[in-house]
Amino acid sequence: MDSISGLALGFGNAFSLANLAWALLGCFLGTAVGVLPGIGPALTIALLLPITFTVSATGAFILFCGVFYGAMYGGSTTSILLNTPGESGSIITALEGAKMARNGRAGPALATSAIGSFVAGTVGTLGIAFLGPVIVEWALVLGPAEYFSLMVLCFVTVSAVLGSSALRGMTSLFLGLLLGLVGIDLQTGQPRLTFGVTELLDGVNVVLVAVALFAVGEALHMAWRHHEGKVEVLEVGRLMLSKEDLKRSFWPWMRGAGLGFPFGVLPAGGTEMPTMLSYYAERKLVKPEHRHEFGTTGAIEGVAGPEAANNAAAAGVLVPMLTLGLPTSATAAIMLSAFQSYGINPGPMLFTQQAELVWTLIASLFIANVMLVVLNLPLVGLWVRILKVPVPQLYGGILVFATIGTYGISNSVMDLVILYALGVVAMFMRRFDFPVAPVVIGMILGPMAEQALRQALTISQGDWTTFVTRPGSALILALAVLALAGPRIWAAVASRR
Amino acid sequence: MTQRRTLLAATAALGLTPGLARAQQRFASMYMFIPAGPGGGWDGLGRAVEQVARGAGLVGSFQFENVGGAGGTVGLPRFVAQRRGRGDALMVGGAVMVGAVLTNRTPVGIKDVTPIARMTTEPGVIVVPANSEFQNLRGFLDALKANPGAVSVGGGSAGGIDHITLGLMLKAQGRNAREGSYVAFAGGGPAQAAILGAQVKAGISGVSEFSEQIAAGRMRALATTGDTRSLTGVPTLKESGLDIVIGNWRGLFGAPGINAAQRQALVDFTTALHALPAWRDLMKTRGWDDAFLTGTAFEEFLARDQRETEAVLRDIGLVT
Numbered sequence: 011m012d013s014i015s016g017l018a019l020g021f022g023n024a025f026s027l028a029n030l031a032w033a034l035l036g037c038f039l040g041t042a043v044g045v046l047p048g049i050g051p052a053l054t055i056a057l058l059l060p061i062t063f064t065v066s067a068t069g070a071f072i073l074f075c076g077v078f079y080g081a082m083y084g085g086s087t088t089s090i091l092l093n094t095p096g097e098s099g100s101i102i103t104a105l106e107g108a109k110m111a112r113n114g115r116a117g118p119a120l121a122t123s124a125i126g127s128f129v130a131g132t133v134g135t136l137g138i139a140f141l142g143p144v145i146v147e148w149a150l151v152l153g154p155a156e157y158f159s160l161m162v163l164c165f166v167t168v169s170a171v172l173g174s175s176a177l178r179g180m181t182s183l184f185l186g187l188l189l190g191l192v193g194i195d196l197q198t199g200q201p202r203l204t205f206g207v208t209e210l211l212d213g214v215n216v217v218l219v220a221v222a223l224f225a226v227g228e229a230l231h232m233a234w235r236h237h238e239g240k241v242e243v244l245e246v247g248r249l250m251l252s253k254e255d256l257k258r259s260f261w262p263w264m265r266g267a268g269l270g271f272p273f274g275v276l277p278a279g280g281t282e283m284p285t286m287l288s289y290y291a292e293r294k295l296v297k298p299e300h301r302h303e304f305g306t307t308g309a310i311e312g313v314a315g316p317e318a319a320n321n322a323a324a325a326g327v328l329v330p331m332l333t334l335g336l337p338t339s340a341t342a343a344i345m346l347s348a349f350q351s352y353g354i355n356p357g358p359m360l361f362t363q364q365a366e367l368v369w370t371l372i373a374s375l376f377i378a379n380v381m382l383v384v385l386n387l388p389l390v391g392l393w394v395r396i397l398k399v400p401v402p403q404l405y406g407g408i409l410v411f412a413t414i415g416t417y418g419i420s421n422s423v424m425d426l427v428i429l430y431a432l433g434v435v436a437m438f439m440r441r442f443d444f445p446v447a448p449v450v451i452g453m454i455l456g457p458m459a460e461q462a463l464r465q466a467l468t469i470s471q472g473d474w475t476t477f478v479t480r481p482g483s484a485l486i487l488a489l490a491v492l493a494l495a496g497p498r499i500w501a502a503v504a505s506r507r
Numbered sequence: 508m509t510q511r512r513t514l515l516a517a518t519a520a521l522g523l524t525p526g527l528a529r530a531q532q533r534f535a536s537m538y539m540f541i542p543a544g545p546g547g548g549w550d551g552l553g554r555a556v557e558q559v560a561r562g563a564g565l566v567g568s569f570q571f572e573n574v575g576g577a578g579g580t581v582g583l584p585r586f587v588a589q590r591r592g593r594g595d596a597l598m599v600g601g602a603v604m605v606g607a608v609l610t611n612r613t614p615v616g617i618k619d620v621t622p623i624a625r626m627t628t629e630p631g632v633i634v635v636p637a638n639s640e641f642q643n644l645r646g647f648l649d650a651l652k653a654n655p656g657a658v659s660v661g662g663g664s665a666g667g668i669d670h671i672t673l674g675l676m677l678k679a680q681g682r683n684a685r686e687g688s689y690v691a692f693a694g695g696g697p698a699q700a701a702i703l704g705a706q707v708k709a710g711i712s713g714v715s716e717f718s719e720q721i722a723a724g725r726m727r728a729l730a731t732t733g734d735t736r737s738l739t740g741v742p743t744l745k746e747s748g749l750d751i752v753i754g755n756w757r758g759l760f761g762a763p764g765i766n767a768a769q770r771q772a773l774v775d776f777t778t779a780l781h782a783l784p785a786w787r788d789l790m791k792t793r794g795w796d797d798a799f800l801t802g803t804a805f806e807e808f809l810a811r812d813q814r815e816t817e818a819v820l821r822d823i824g825l826v827t
Binding site for chain 1: 544545547550551554558574575576577580581584610611613656657659664665666667670688689690691692693694695696697699700701703704706707715718719720722723725792793794825
């Protein structure tokens with residue numbers, strides 16, 4: 011079956027009243043869990059698994075996909091408004107998004123992330139329908155050596171978030187690398203830095219650290235430095251995108267979607283790396299007259315790009331699942347177990363054996379995307395009203411919110427202890443002007459890079475040249491060198507002229 | 508209270524498929540503890556027990572609790588501490604927990620809970636990429652014997668069942684388990700991708716994880732690790748002359764400190780559940796192999812499994 015007739019069949023099925031209702035329910039649930047920090051789509055779908063005993067396979071998967079896409083939309087809302095990322099893919103969104111909100115531009119930030127999510131979600135879903143089977147074969151060519159080189163490339167992006175002092179930025183980065191080491195080492199099975207605490211054996215959850223550093227740290231810092239006196243209320247400003255905003259958002263959306271989708275398809279890719287690369291790219295590519303907005307008042311490019319990258323990557327994650335039966339993310343793994351409870355064993359033959367189900371699912375992804383943007387744009391007006399809450403009450407609310415969300419991750423008191431301990435650390439970091447974003451980046455990239463490095467070296471029997479003798483890896487490393495040295499050489503040449 | 512009971516009974520009755528023979532109710536309510544997050548293999552077994560037991564009316568209602576982490580060693584102490592002496596509590600566990608208790612050196616172990624029944628098992632399979640130089644198990648074993656370091660094998664986390672299987676195979680070739688070139692991947696997806704893309708020479712995992720790739724001709728199965736054949740035309744390790752039978756078994760455990768009668772009631776419950784046609788159908792749909800074992804036979808199996816796992820982990824260097 012070719013893609014066009016497949017889609018036609020899929021839309022025919024998905025447009026039934028019952029299936030539309032499942033999609034709507036999924037989108038609604040997904041947005042809700044995306045907003046709560048901690049509880050993500052994987053956990054939500056897992057909790058919904060028992061419905062597979064009673065609901066038809068098509069209905070269940072439409073619901074799950076709605077939750078999955080919805081969570082990507084909802085995750086950015088709290089990132090922007092409350093500086094509290096709901097899931098790891100929207101951590102980067104918080105960098106510029108929260109600054110925009112603080113400067114009276116919460117409306118445009120939310121709008122650009124909603125429309126950007128729609129654009130990228132549509133691009134990504136088109137990618138699943140037309141490119142899926144082809145692109146996944148290319149993805150398989152990449153081995154641990156190439157993944158390590160990709161992480162090296164991503165480490166270059168850290169320079170964009172280091173802040174004014176490189177020494178402080180690097181200190182933050184190394185704190186992140188340290189936190190990433192906690193837990194059982196995958197390659198040797200040995201616990202590291204767990205100090206005999208069983209709860210630490212699986213490591214520290216990255217969303218938990220992000221919530222602690224961004225939300226709790228800021229709330230505590232606010233409480234510490236708050237001066238009694240006039241009650242501050244943040245400015246809300248205009249809600250929708252101006253023509254200027256739209257113009258500034260368009261290319262970041264496209265670039266973000268273009269970066270995100272292939273990373274999502276990679277079996278060890280995920281949604282975090284493309285958001286970092288997109289942020290780095292937008293910061294470098296921004297028009298000189300808007301450059302000063304990055305890191306100060308918040309640049310809309312820095313929200314549009316990463317948010318699009320996040321959503322396109324989320325769509326890309328479905329490609330290896332649907333074309334090869336490979337669960338490459340927690341959510342995909344849970345969806346695969348749902349397939350199994352229907353007696354369907356997802357594998358390379360899924361597209362041919364379950365064509366109707368797969369195409370209905372893809373069609374419902376398009377529908378979910380439309381539903382989500384329709385659902386989320388009017389919500390912008392409602393969400394920004396949160397900012398009208400006076401600062402003390404607002405930050406009190408954020409603390410409550412962060413605590414509930416964190417407890418929801420795994421019902422563990424230990425998580426709450428870590429949350430507040432790191433929150434206090436973040437409070438001091440803010441006081442002494444250490445940037446917190448490099449901590450999270452180090453924590454995400456560090457363990458991934460370490461595992462890829464060791465996997466590659468095990469395969470090559472300890473031969474380090476594997477990183478330059480494999481063409482893919484050498485190419486990516488060359489790109490990293492270019493990104494690091496290129497601007498400096500360019501500046502040197504330009505000044506000599 | 509009575510009202511709540513009636514309500515519970517009513518909801519239970521709603522879940523009944525009409526025409527199904529109704530067994531005698533053995534527990535009005537049951538507490539099911541899953542020492543893993545929702546959606547995994549242990550959670551799947553727990554929910555399957557609920558589905559079948561409630562459908563047949565063996566149990567009125569179920570209450571679930573998931574406490575995941577570190578191969579079950581985070582949840583295990585919680586179950587032991589909170590459910591002591593409770594005759595209506597069950598915990599799911601299995602081969603992964605045996606290994607995790609050993610490698611994580613946790614004070615609370617499987618010895619602290621009451622074995623009730625082994626329910627299912629899933630044998631492993633050794634695969635190579637479709638274009639691999641290894642046509643059969645013999646070729647693979649010869650290469651392992653000649654230079655284990657050159658044969659990279661992908662699988663789940665270090666010290667897990669896949670790693671132990673490789674360790675046992677190396678040992679059978681007169682090599683040390685430590686000499687193997689084992690590449691651990693986080694989760695089945697990345698591991699499968701590495702095998703499909705021929706990044707590693709071979710892979711080891713559960714049969715169901717690879718069966719579709721094998722059927723589609725993208726991986727070649729060299730051998731399975733069960734007692735009997737799991738895939739048509741693929742030999743077991745045992746019939747290939749290696750004395751290795753290993754599988755990812757899953758079972759049910761009772762709370763510590765329950766008396767003999769309480770324990771017997773739980774064993775009787777699992778026996779009645781296992782006898783239901785609905786249970787057989789469900790196992791077939793999920794691709795689980797029946798491994799039902801209770802009483803002293805299960806205890807003996809458990810003791811042997813712990814002994815063997817410890818020996819291999821010691822060889823690999825994970826247990827000292």
